[in-house]
Amino acid sequence: MLLHILVVLLLTLSNWASPLLKDGADILASLKVIYKPAGSRAVDCAVCCDVLSALFHGRVDFFNDTVYAQEQVYWSEQQSTPKPTCRFSPNEATEVSAAIVAIRLTECPFAVKGGGHAAFAGASNIQGGLTIDLRNLNTIDVSLDNKTTYVGSGNRWSDVYMKLDALGLAVIGGRNGDIGVGGLTLGGGISFFSGYYGWACDNVNNYEVVLADGQIVNANTTSYSDLYSALRGGGNNFGIVTRFDLNTFRHGLMWGGATAYPLSVNTSMYDAYYWFNKNADGDPNAALIVATAYVQGAGYFFSNDYEYVDPVINPPVFENFTSIPNISDTTRITDLNNLTVELKNTQPDGFRQIFLTATFKNDAQLLSDILDIWFADIQPIVNGTKSFLPALVFQPVTVNVISKFSRNGGNALGISAADGPLTIMDIDFQWGDAADDDKLIAIAEGIIAKSIALAKSRGLDNRYLYQNYAYITQDVFSGYGNSSKARLIEIQRKYDPAQGLRLAAKGAQGQAYAELTKQIHRAGDIGGFDVSQAQAPSNPNFWKCAHDAGYGKAVIRGYRQARSTGKGIDPNFVPAYNAARAAGFTNIDAYMFPCTGTQPSSTCKSPQAQLDEFLKVILDNKTIVHRAPSVV
Numbered sequence: 001m002l003l004h005i006l007v008v009l010l011l012t013l014s015n016w017a018s019p020l021l022k023d024g025a026d027i028l029a030s031l032k033v034i035y036k037p038a039g040s041r042a043v044d045c046a047v048c049c050d051v052l053s054a055l056f057h058g059r060v061d062f063f064n065d066t067v068y069a070q071e072q073v074y075w076s077e078q079q080s081t082p083k084p085t086c087r088f089s090p091n092e093a094t095e096v097s098a099a100i101v102a103i104r105l106t107e108c109p110f111a112v113k114g115g116g117h118a119a120f121a122g123a124s125n126i127q128g129g130l131t132i133d134l135r136n137l138n139t140i141d142v143s144l145d146n147k148t149t150y151v152g153s154g155n156r157w158s159d160v161y162m163k164l165d166a167l168g169l170a171v172i173g174g175r176n177g178d179i180g181v182g183g184l185t186l187g188g189g190i191s192f193f194s195g196y197y198g199w200a201c202d203n204v205n206n207y208e209v210v211l212a213d214g215q216i217v218n219a220n221t222t223s224y225s226d227l228y229s230a231l232r233g234g235g236n237n238f239g240i241v242t243r244f245d246l247n248t249f250r251h252g253l254m255w256g257g258a259t260a261y262p263l264s265v266n267t268s269m270y271d272a273y274y275w276f277n278k279n280a281d282g283d284p285n286a287a288l289i290v291a292t293a294y295v296q297g298a299g300y301f302f303s304n305d306y307e308y309v310d311p312v313i314n315p316p317v318f319e320n321f322t323s324i325p326n327i328s329d330t331t332r333i334t335d336l337n338n339l340t341v342e343l344k345n346t347q348p349d350g351f352r353q354i355f356l357t358a359t360f361k362n363d364a365q366l367l368s369d370i371l372d373i374w375f376a377d378i379q380p381i382v383n384g385t386k387s388f389l390p391a392l393v394f395q396p397v398t399v400n401v402i403s404k405f406s407r408n409g410g411n412a413l414g415i416s417a418a419d420g421p422l423t424i425m426d427i428d429f430q431w432g433d434a435a436d437d438d439k440l441i442a443i444a445e446g447i448i449a450k451s452i453a454l455a456k457s458r459g460l461d462n463r464y465l466y467q468n469y470a471y472i473t474q475d476v477f478s479g480y481g482n483s484s485k486a487r488l489i490e491i492q493r494k495y496d497p498a499q500g501l502r503l504a505a506k507g508a509q510g511q512a513y514a515e516l517t518k519q520i521h522r523a524g525d526i527g528g529f530d531v532s533q534a535q536a537p538s539n540p541n542f543w544k545c546a547h548d549a550g551y552g553k554a555v556i557r558g559y560r561q562a563r564s565t566g567k568g569i570d571p572n573f574v575p576a577y578n579a580a581r582a583a584g585f586t587n588i589d590a591y592m593f594p595c596t597g598t599q600p601s602s603t604c605k606s607p608q609a610q611l612d613e614f615l616k617v618i619l620d621n622k623t624i625v626h627r628a629p630s631v632v
Contacts, residue, residue, distance in 0.1 A: 035047065035105055035106065037105075037106055037107040041108070041109065041128050041129065042085070042128060044106040044107055044108050045084075045085040045086075045106065045108040045109070045128060045129055045130055046085060047106050047108075048085075048102045048103060048105075048106040048108040048130055049062070049085050049086035049088075049108075049130060051102050051106075052086070052088050052098070052099060052102055052130075053086070055098060056088070056090070056091075056095055056098075059088060059089045059090065059091065059095070059136070060086050060087070060088050060089075061086060061087045061088075061089070062085075062086050063083065063085075063086075067087075068086075068087055071087050071089070071131075071133055071135075072087075072125075073349070074113075074116045074124075074125065074349075075115075075116060075117045075178065075347070075349050075353070076117075076118065076119045076120070076351070076352065076353040077350060077351060077352045077353070077434075078119065078120055078121040078352055078353065079116060079118065079119075079120075079121060079122075079123060079124065079125050080125070081121055082121055082122060082125045082126050082127040083127060083128070084111070084125065084126050084127070084128065084129050084130060084131040085108075085128055085129060085130060086130060086131075087130075087131045087132075087133050088130060088131070088132050088133065089132075089133045089134075089135055089136050090132065090134070090136060090137065091136045091137070092137070092242075093137075093208060093210055093216050093242040093243070094216065096132065096134075096210045096240050096242055097210050097214040097215070097216055098214070099130070099132055100210055100211075100212065100213075100214045100240070101214045103130065104212075104213075104214075108129055108130050109126055109128075109129035109130070110126060110129050110130040110131070110132060111123075111124050111125050111126040111129065111130075111131050111132070112124060112131075112132045112134065112236065112240055113125065113131060113132070113133045113134060113135075114134050114153055114154060114180035114181065114182035114183050115156050115178065115179050115180015115181070115182070115183055115184075116180065117176075117178060117179045117180055117183060118183065119353035119354050119355050119471070120354070120471060120472045122472075123472075124183075132240070133154075134152075134153050134154035134182070134240075134242070135154045136154060137152035137153050137154035137155075137242055137243070138152045138154045138155050138159065139151070139152040139243075140152070140155060140159065140160055140163050140164075142163075142164075142167065142169065142248065143248075146167075146169060146248060146250075147247070147248055147249075148205055148245050148246065148247070148248055149164065149169070149171050149245070149246045149248045150243060150244075150245050150246075151171075151181055151243065151244045151245075151246055152181075152242070152243055153180075153181060153182040153240075153241050153242050153243060153244060154180075154181075154182075155180070155181045156177065156178055156179060156180055156181065157173045157174040157176070157177050157178075157179055157180075157181060157184070157340060158177030158178065158337055158340055158341065158344070160173060160181065161173070161177065161335075161336050161337035161340060162337050164248070164251075164336075165335045165336055165337050168250060168251065168252055169248050169249065169250060169251060170193070170248070170249060170250075170251035170336055171203070171246040171247065171248050171249075172189070172191045172193045172194070172197045172198070172199070172200050172202075172203040172246070172247065173185070173189065173191060173200050173246070174189065174191070174200070174340065175190065175191065175192055175287075175289075175305075175307075175339075175340055175343050176340060176343045176344050176347060177337060177340035177341050177343070177344045178344040178347070181244060182236070182241055182244070183236075183468065184200060184468060185200040185201055185204060185244055186201070186231060186233070186234070186235050186236050186241065187201075187233065187235055187466070187467035187468040188200070188201055188233050188411075188413060188466060188467055188468060189201050189468070190395065190424075190466075191287075192254070192256070192287045192307045192309065192336070192339070193287075193309060194287065194401045194404070195280070195283070195284030195285060195286060195287065195309075195398070195400060195401060196284045196285075196309070196404075197247070197404060197407075198401060198404025198405055198407055198411075199233075199401075199404075199405070199411070201231075201232040201233050201411050201413075202232065202404055202405060202407045202408065202411055203246060203247040203407070204231070204232070204244050204245065204246060204247070205220060205245045205246065205247055206218055206219065206220040206228075206244075206245035207219045207220070207227075207228065207231050207241050207243070207244060207245075208241065208242045208243035208244075208245075209224075209227065209231070209238070209239040209240065209241050209242070210239055210240045210241075210242060211238075211239045211495050211496070212239060212495060212496035216242075219231060220245075221408055221409060225409065226491050226494070227239075227491060227495060228408075228409075229409055229410065229411070229412060229491075230412055230487070230488055230491040230492070232408075232410075232411035232412050232413075233411045233412040233413045233467070233480075234412045234477075234488050234491075234492075235467055235476075237488075237492050237496075238491065238492055238495050238496065239495065239496075251309070251336070252311070252335075253311040253333050253334065253335055254307065254308060254309050254310065254311055254333070254334070254335070254336060254339070255306075255307070255308040255310070255311055255312055255313055255314075255315070255331065255332070255333050255334075256287075256305070256306055256307035256308060256331060256332075256334070256339045257305070257306065257329065257330035257331035257332055257334075257339070257342065258303055258304065258305050258328075258329075258330045258331075258342065258346075259303075259304050259306065259321070259322075259326050259328070259329045259330070259331060260301050260302060260303050260304075260326060260327040260328045260329075261301060261302040261304070261324055261325070261326050261327060262301060262302070262327060263292065263299075263300040263301055263302065265302065265324050265325075266292075266302075266368055266371055267368065268320075268324055269290060269302055269304075269321075269324065270290075270364040270365075270367040270368050270371075271320070271364050272320035272321045272324070273288070273290050273364065273367065273394060273396065273423075274362055274363065274364035274367075275320055276288055276317070276318075276320070276321075276396060277362045277396035277397075277398060277421040277423065278362060278421060279317075280317055280396070280398050280400070281398050281399055281400035282317075283315070283316075283317040284309075284400060285308050285309040285310050285312075285315070285317075286306075286307070286308055286309075286315065286317045286318065287305075287306075287307040287308075287309075288304070288305070288306060288307075288318075288395070288396055289304060289305040289393060289394075289395055290302065290304050290393070290394045290395075291303050291304065291305075291391050291392065291393040291394070292371060292374070292391065292392045292393075293389065293390065293391040293392075294378065294382050294388075294389065294390050294391075295389060296382070296383065296387075296388065296389075300375070301327060303346075304321060305343065306318050306321065306322075306331060307339060311333045313331075313333065314331070330342065347430075351387060351389075351430045351431060351432055352430070352431050352432065352433075352434065352436075352437065353428075353429070353430055354427075354428075354429045354440065354441055354444050354471060355426060355427065355428055355469045355470070355471060356426075356427045356444050356445065356447075356448045356469070356470070356471045356474065357424060357425060357426055357427070357448075357465050357466050357469035357470050357471075357474065358424075358425045358448055358451055358452050358455075358461075358465070359422055359423065359424055359425070359461075359462040359463070359464040359465065359466065359479075360422065360423045360425065360451075360455045360460050360461060360462060361421075361422065361423070361455075361459075361460040361461075361462060362396070362420075362421045362422065362423060363423075363458070363460050366454065366455060366458065366460050367394055367423070369454060370392070370425070370447075370451045370454065371392060373447055373450050373451060373454070374390075374392045374427075374447055377443050377446060377447050377450075378390050378443065378447075381439070381440075381443070385431055385433075385436055385439075385440070386431060386432040386433040386436065387430070387431055387432030387433075388429070388430070388431045388432075388436075388440075389429075389430040389431070390427075390428070390429050390430075391426075391427075391428040391429075391430075392425070392426075392427065392428075393425065393426040393427075393428060394423050394424070394425055394426075395423065395424045395426070396421060396422075396423060397415075397420060397421060397422040397423070397424060398420060398421045399417050399420040399421055401420075402415055402416065402417045402419065402420045402421075402422070403417050412480060412484055412487075412488060413464065413480055413484070414463075414464065414479070414480035414481035414483070414484035414485075415464055419462060419464075422462055422464070424466050424469070425451065426466075426469045427444050427447055427448055429443075429444050444471075445471075445473070463478070463479045463481065464479045464480070465479035
């Protein structure tokens with residue numbers, strides 16, 4: 001069987017354009033005749049990994065391999081926790097294509113890692129599935145006219161900048177050199193150069209993409225133009241991008257660095273911020289980050305980043321900040337990569353992390369009041385929490401920057417110049433002990449909720465959520481507005497009709513699923529659910545959300561465990577039955593008949609009897625529809 005699978009996959013690699021394959025449709029049908037998924041993640045993913053290992057010797061690493069352990073090191077400790085069945089590191093787009101076909105064949109859940117800089121577990125790693133690590137897609141080539149840089153999606157921004165700095169060139173990319181090219185660009189991508197060019201997503205000339213059926217296409221303004229527009233802020237829900245062709249321009253030295261201030265200057269700080277956000281349109285060279293942080297042993301302070309595209313010391317646009325007495329100042333004339341390394345050093349690897357975000361209209365008093373909320377909520381726990389480093393970050397989005405979002409047909413973010421100027425808020429917590437997870441996540445979510453409520457009460461709120469700072473429970477794509485979200489879903493369904501790469505990344509299920517999604521990903525990553533905590537049967541959203549997240553079998557195991565341990569099951573099973581049927585669990589009606597009050601008692605089964613029979617059918621006949629989780 002394995003030999004047959006390998007032969008067909010090899011045909012895929014060598015004959016992608018062949019009419020025999022009919023855009024990838026026949027290849028999967030042929031394979032399905034050879035292999036039918038077992039319905040067990042362990043079995044199906046073992047087959048998937050074995051196929052890829054046989055095809056691509058030395059690029060698939062298993063649990064006991066040395067390279068596997070090295071690749072499991074992520075920026076966020078939560079991301080290192082899930083243990084995939086194997087990790088596959090393709091060398092080129094055709095190998096990614098083969099992996100997609102193998103995934104579709106075996107129905108093995110998967111995740112994709114670019115730079116691996118997301119905070120939450122499951123963003124670019126997966127428990128018991130396949131992790132595709134793009135680290136070998138690391139080419140960086142510049143066109144002969146120096147106007148385009150072809151960047152493999154496995155690069156980090158420091159890799160790109162080191163090469164381009166030496167050539168006197170630059171691209172619009174990340175400000176932290178450790179962040180991956182792919183994640184930042186697909187999520188939007190704030191840049192030091194945004195005053196001139198907009199965000200990173202506005203400056204991609206072409207995307208090389210592997211679609212959900214394995215096809216390799218180029219998306220740009222003239223080819224797959226709808227896909228091109230969706231990738232500009234729509235995240236990685238449309239395929240796996242293997243190369244970004246980036247707009248490139250001449251650039252030399254610049255000025256910038258970090259300046260620290262005492263917390264007592266907060267009124268002057270936020271007045272200066274307000275002025276900058278309103279008036280910096282007149283100087284597109286300037287970029288600003290205003291952050292408040294707490295460091296154990298050092299206390300509270302502001303730590304701001306000022307960057308200026310030209311090598312001008314203390315440019316006038318920052319005068320309202322630089323006139324405030326500071327504690328320390330690293331601003332200097334340097335190159336782009338040096339500045340991104342400095343920002344990287346403020347976010348070290350190996351700690352537990354969470355980001356959450358919100359967006360507001362420009363208002364100094366609102367920022368000051370949010371600082372009070374942040375301070376009040378973290379103050380009781382700052383000294384008793386291991387390695388705790390909380391930060392409150394504000395970043396301006398000027399009208400000038402927003403005006404660049406319409407470049408090349410417009411991006412997917414749903415923001416217009418009439419919305420600006422805006423402020424993006426980032427709540428950033430770092431800590432050292434998993435025992436503090438629930439406490440700190442709850443505090444961070446509370447700060448966000450209070451801040452949004454306060455802004456709404458003053459008419460200063462904005463629906464937009466910056467994807468690259470969003471937590472898994474935040475509904476990013478609703479924040480783009482109904483029109484943009486509907487178009488993204490339409491495009492996603494066009495290029496992924498089987499829904500293998502769904503628009504569910506980072507909480508796109510909606511706020512109604514937020515808490516369930518968090519429970520599902522936490523429990524699903526360890527292989528089971530405690531129904532006494534999740535109360536799944538009484539919540540009709542649970543089955544659908546668990547199914548969408550790719551954890552159907554884990555739900556079943558959780559129910560079995562609950563029955564065997566005597567925890568019992570919520571008797572309100574009818575909503576779960578209805579939601580399970582709607583979510584794609586097949587043949588339910590042939591085996592289960594929930595009590596409706598009109599059936600005779602002799603045929604009305606108890607909820608536990610219904611559930612036991614339901615489980616038996618699913619486990620015996622493997623009728624669960626099991627999809628791969630979204631790539632994040």
